Amino acid sequence: MTATTDPLTLWAEARSEQRSLRQLGRLVRSSTALVRSAAPRLYVTQLVLQVAAAGALAGQVFAVRSLLTGMLAEDTSMSRVAAPVAALVTATAVVAVSGSVQGQLRRLVGEAVSRSMWQRVLGVASRVDLRTFESPAFQDRLMRVQASALSRPYQVTQGLLAAMGALAACVVLGITLITISPWLLPLVAAAGIPMTLVSRSESRREFAFAVRSTPLVRLRGYFALLLSGRDEAKEVRAFNLGPWLRGRFDGLYEDYLVHLRRHALRLGLLGLLGQTTSALALGSALIAIVWMVDGGMLTVAAAGAGIVAVRFLSTQVQGLFGGLRSIFESGLFLDDLDIFLRHAQTPAGEEDGSTAPVTFSRIETSGLTFSYPGTTTPALAGVDITLRAGEVVALVGENGSGKTTLAKLLAGLYRPDEGRISWDGQDIADLSASSLRDRVTVLFQDFVRYALSASDNIRVGRITEPLDPARTAAAAEASGALGFLERLPDRMETPLSPIFEGGVDLSGGQWQRVALARALYRDAPLVILDEPSAALDPRAEHELFAALRSSLQGRTALFISHRFSTVRGADRIYVLDAGRVVEEGDHDALIARGGRYAELFHLQSEAYVTGQAPR
Numbered sequence: 001m002t003a004t005t006d007p008l009t010l011w012a013e014a015r016s017e018q019r020s021l022r023q024l025g026r027l028v029r030s031s032t033a034l035v036r037s038a039a040p041r042l043y044v045t046q047l048v049l050q051v052a053a054a055g056a057l058a059g060q061v062f063a064v065r066s067l068l069t070g071m072l073a074e075d076t077s078m079s080r081v082a083a084p085v086a087a088l089v090t091a092t093a094v095v096a097v098s099g100s101v102q103g104q105l106r107r108l109v110g111e112a113v114s115r116s117m118w119q120r121v122l123g124v125a126s127r128v129d130l131r132t133f134e135s136p137a138f139q140d141r142l143m144r145v146q147a148s149a150l151s152r153p154y155q156v157t158q159g160l161l162a163a164m165g166a167l168a169a170c171v172v173l174g175i176t177l178i179t180i181s182p183w184l185l186p187l188v189a190a191a192g193i194p195m196t197l198v199s200r201s202e203s204r205r206e207f208a209f210a211v212r213s214t215p216l217v218r219l220r221g222y223f224a225l226l227l228s229g230r231d232e233a234k235e236v237r238a239f240n241l242g243p244w245l246r247g248r249f250d251g252l253y254e255d256y257l258v259h260l261r262r263h264a265l266r267l268g269l270l271g272l273l274g275q276t277t278s279a280l281a282l283g284s285a286l287i288a289i290v291w292m293v294d295g296g297m298l299t300v301a302a303a304g305a306g307i308v309a310v311r312f313l314s315t316q317v318q319g320l321f322g323g324l325r326s327i328f329e330s331g332l333f334l335d336d337l338d339i340f341l342r343h344a345q346t347p348a349g350e351e352d353g354s355t356a357p358v359t360f361s362r363i364e365t366s367g368l369t370f371s372y373p374g375t376t377t378p379a380l381a382g383v384d385i386t387l388r389a390g391e392v393v394a395l396v397g398e399n400g401s402g403k404t405t406l407a408k409l410l411a412g413l414y415r416p417d418e419g420r421i422s423w424d425g426q427d428i429a430d431l432s433a434s435s436l437r438d439r440v441t442v443l444f445q446d447f448v449r450y451a452l453s454a455s456d457n458i459r460v461g462r463i464t465e466p467l468d469p470a471r472t473a474a475a476a477e478a479s480g481a482l483g484f485l486e487r488l489p490d491r492m493e494t495p496l497s498p499i500f501e502g503g504v505d506l507s508g509g510q511w512q513r514v515a516l517a518r519a520l521y522r523d524a525p526l527v528i529l530d531e532p533s534a535a536l537d538p539r540a541e542h543e544l545f546a547a548l549r550s551s552l553q554g555r556t557a558l559f560i561s562h563r564f565s566t567v568r569g570a571d572r573i574y575v576l577d578a579g580r581v582v583e584e585g586d587h588d589a590l591i592a593r594g595g596r597y598a599e600l601f602h603l604q605s606e607a608y609v610t611g612q613a614p615r
């Protein structure tokens with residue numbers, strides 16, 4: 001397995017090495033705060049039940065002593081033993097009932113804690129900037145957080161509540177034991193020491209294993225997605241990829257299992273060591289009791305009660321260490337979660353900077369340079385373009401020339417490495433990211449097809465505003481989607497996915513019109529359309545561009561297209577090549593220039609006119 005080397009992981013690992021009982025104290029405090037804030041009432045009820053159960057355990061020990069005293073007395077009678085028997089039955093019932101109620105409560109508290117954690121993690125995952133989001137280190141941590149850290153709060157809760165209950169019982173039973181004989185308590189406490197040491201070692205190993213196996217598990221998850229995803233199903237069958245993908249999946253699973261077996265064996269041996277030593281210590285305590293009875297230091301009744309107390313106490317000590325172990329082990333994962341949550345806060349805050357102007361008269365980029373994380377060749381290398389208010393500007397260029405990247409930077413989704421984008425002279429780096437995005441609408445090539453109603457699919461363009469059916473219909477009308485949406489079984493309220501009852505799927509071109517309606521619904525001064533007509537038929541495409549200016553209603557549009565028939569109507573065209581602008585001008589000027597644009601235009605028109613594919 002390859003170890004993850006991102007600095008935050010290394011930091012977490014280094015910290016895990018330094019962990020000590022003092023840090024366990026910190027973990028217990030933070031876990032308590034976590035549980036108390038997520039479910040305050042349930043937490044208090046749980047505490048009350050735990051105290052009652054601890055008292056009942058002590059009651060059982062005293063009842064056993066009274067019972068034995070009564071039974072061993074020379075004048076044994078039913079009246080002497082009736083009260084202890086009744087007390088024993090009552091105490092046993094209290095312990096049992098409290099245990100089962102606590103079990104249900106723990107479940108509820110655990111879910112409440114998990115929910116609050118999910119809310120925080122999903123908040124970060126949907127807010128973090130794209131550059132961070134796309135990095136492998138972030139994806140690894142996100143995967144780990146989803147796979148482990150999100151179930152860990154539940155485990156912490158269970159561990160904390162179990163430890164608290166066991167601690168209460170230990171204190172009460174410890175006092176009870178001291179009243180029987182002061183020597184018994186240290187013997188029983190010693191039985192817990194090997195378990196503590198083993199627990200620490202186990203939890204460290206568990207965490208290190210999770211860190212090392214994340215990249216493998218993530219890759220395996222990806223193959224599972226390819227094999228089971230709806231979007232992938234067609235191609236997987238058409239190319240008969242199933243056996244090969246399953247082979248890759250199985251191979252990765254096998255690798256993981258090999259490591260898991262080794263890991264489990266080590267943990268098993270460690271557990272065996274801890275349990276054996278604890279059992280030996282406990283055995284010594286029992287031998288000591290027998291020895292004390294023999295020496296006349298203990299009565300037989302007290303010894304009997306002592307044995308019951310030692311038995312109870314050993315169970316509770318194990319429960320206490322088991323609970324602490326859960327907290328300790330999960331604590332490492334919670335630290336991971338903590339780093340994840342902080343990791344996401346490192347980029348400049350969404351709201352930092354001044355508010356973007358409501359509109360603009362000129363947007364300019366100068367020397368815009370950008371490389372994606374982990375790449376060496378810049379996707380943009382010194383791009384200068386200008387967009388004036390009300391213009392329709394086109395970006396053309398071969399695949400990979402940087403058109404979409406430029407669109408993403410203009411939309412404020414990435415910050416440039418060098419150069420600037422200015423709105424009427426003001427650098428957008430000084431504007432708050434959220435307010436800038438509010439002024440821009442983007443229709444991506446790979447827009448999202450929400451499995452929601454048609455009307456929701458459009459209104460997500462500006463979800464912060466209340467639903468306005470007239471506005472939804474107007475946007476659908478402008479994009480040419482209204483006609484077919486109105487004919488759906490439940491019109492605009494029809495779910496656009498067959499995975500839901502009454503839902504339907506749309507054709508590629510129909511989906512594109514819905515996505516265009518979403519972009520127009522947003523009503524932002526800058527509209528960016530990345531290949532808005534790629535899936536449209538020629539008539540629809542012609543209609544779209546013929547109506548584009550009126551649909552835009554004075555807004556500025558930047559569109560990307562490989563179809564020169566649509567590009568020629570733009571006020572200005574920029575030709576990109578390897579991340580640079582190599583030509584600019586309107587269609588006539590670029591044709592007259594006889595450069596790259598003219599070459600690409602002629603190649604395409606030749607293919608249409610002669611019916612032959614360009615050579």
Ligand SMILES: Nc1ncnc2c1ncn2[C@@H]1O[C@H](COP(=O)(O)OP(=O)(O)OP(=O)(O)O)[C@@H](O)[C@H]1O
Binds near residue numbers: 373379397398399406
């Ligand atoms: N998320 C990403 N991470 C890393 N590299 C990327 C990413 N997106 C794009 N690239 C790279 O950046 C370069 C420019 O890509 P971009 O998508 O901007 O091209 P494009 O001109 O829009 O291409 P197309 O016409 O194929 O849509 C390409 O070399 C591509 O491999």
